[in-house]
Amino acid sequence: MTIDSWKPGATRDIEPQASSFRLPPLAAYVHIPWCVRKCPYCDFNSHAAGPDLPEDDYVRALLADLATDAGHVYGRKLTSIFFGGGTPSLFSATALGRILDGLERQVGFDSDIEITLEANPGTFEQAKFADYRALGINRLSIGIQSFQADKLKALGRIHDGGEAIRAAAMARRAGFDNFNLDLMHGLPQQSVADALADIDQAIELGPTHLSWYQLTMEPNTVFWSQPPELPEDDALWEIQEAGQARLAEAGFVQYETSAYARDGRRARHNLNYWTFGDFLGLGAGAHAKLSSPDGHIVRTWKTRLPKDYLNPDKAFQAGERPLAPADLPFEFMMNALRLVDGVPTALFSERTGLPLQNIEAACRQARQAGLLAEDEQRLRPTERGQLFLNDLLQHFLP
Structure with a gap:
């Protein structure tokens, strides 16, 4: 069954859901797959940009692509949009404006929509970012990773610490009062002092949000086949504890x-993922998650390579997976239990x-295992459950 045939009331080989189902909020993720250079740790669908970026x-x-999916909106307006990549800031404001116009025309925006653009310090131009802000983009996510020269070199980043600092200042001057900084820890040769110095520098720049996560070795990356020497587990734990305390x-x-x-500036787009919203x-x-009013839910994904996506003879959609009722507890909990406070029990x-x-x-x-809190009003992990999330999620597997 294709997603185009998926309409309310259609016959399916999975049982209908209970009447307690409510259509969730709807967001949009827009993927821009090009970067100046592919980083050795990156397993995202990103590709080095050539001299002629096929922007138009x-x-x-x-x-x-949007026109093929717009039939599954069911009257909902977008609560958030996230331009991710790759490096979306390689695209001009004119190009992003055309995309936003199409989304507003074909779907519509909530009055307080959050629109986020991912950017890297090496792609910052103050005039360009003022133009982005004028389009209605109201949140930036800046990929810093570290401010230290040796760490940036080890990560294959194209910017330096000075550019990272200037990028945050440029964001403010362009009118962005809501921005995230991405930082990694557990980097090659990183000490606790190094990690805390990165956090301190980030805090000084005045972001409203920080994404602070550990470097991991992912398959199909340069680091997977040529792993760098990373801190030992005891050092990683010390970095984690000290960093959380500093934040x-x-x-x-x-x-x-x-x-x-x-100041309550949680990323609303990501919260929509974690609360099992649609996108x-x-x-x-x-990738997408789409629900119909009768309670059936499907995950879809688009063709991966840019050359195939741009090929008019190929379909945009590469695959889909309807979620059977037996899949739903794990699918829901896999997202909801990432949240420190969990979610209201009724949301399930x-x-x-x-x-x-x-x-x-x-x-x-x-x-009983000490992984889920004794709380009738919320489904939330204990501190132990946060540390051993995979163990907690095992309880909800089909």
Whole structure:
């Protein structure tokens, strides 16, 4: 069954969901797959940009892709948009404006929509970013990773610490009062002092949000086949504890495994993922989660390579996977239990259509193991559950 044939009331080989299901909020992820250079740790669908970036062709393809998916909106407006990559800031404001116009025309925006653009310090131009802000893009996510020259070199980054500092200042001058900085820890030859120095420098730049996460070796990357020497487990644990304490002292509240926010500026787009909301996925390799009013949910993904995505003889969609009722407890918990405070218990039935009784036994076992909190109002991990999230999620496997 293709997603185009997936309409309310259609006959399927999976049983219908309970009447408690409510259509969730809708977001959009727009993937721009090009970077100046591929980083050795990166396993995202990104490709080194050549001298001629096919910006116009790609925007046309994105808008055509959107037209094929717009029938699954069911009257909802977008609560958030995230331009990810790759490096979306390689695209001009004119190109991004055309994409936003298409999204607003074909779907529509909530009045307080959050629109985020990923950017790297090496692609910052103040005039360009003022133009982005004028389009209505109201949040930046800047890929810093580290401010230290030796760490940036080890990570294969094209910017230096000075550019990273200037990028944050340029963002403010361009009118962005809401921006995230991405930082990594557990880097080659990194000490606790090194990690804390990066955090201190980031805090000084005044972001509203920090994504602080550990470098991991992922398959199909240069680091997987040629791994650098990383800190030992004891050092990694010391970095984690010291870094979390420093962030808390500065008023950054951890609300997800690797996300910290000040002044309530949690990333609404990511919160939509973690609370099992719906999202359109536009662009090469983009993934989506889409629900119909009768409670059936499907995950889809687009063709991965830019040359294939741009080929008019090829379909945008590469595959889909309808979620059977047996899949839903794990799919829901895999997202919700990343949140430090979890989610309201009632959200499980609202987003899956399943009665809470379906997970009562699993919850009881997880609580007995000390991984899920004794809280009737919320499904939330304990501190132990946060540390051993994979063990917690095992209880909800089909």
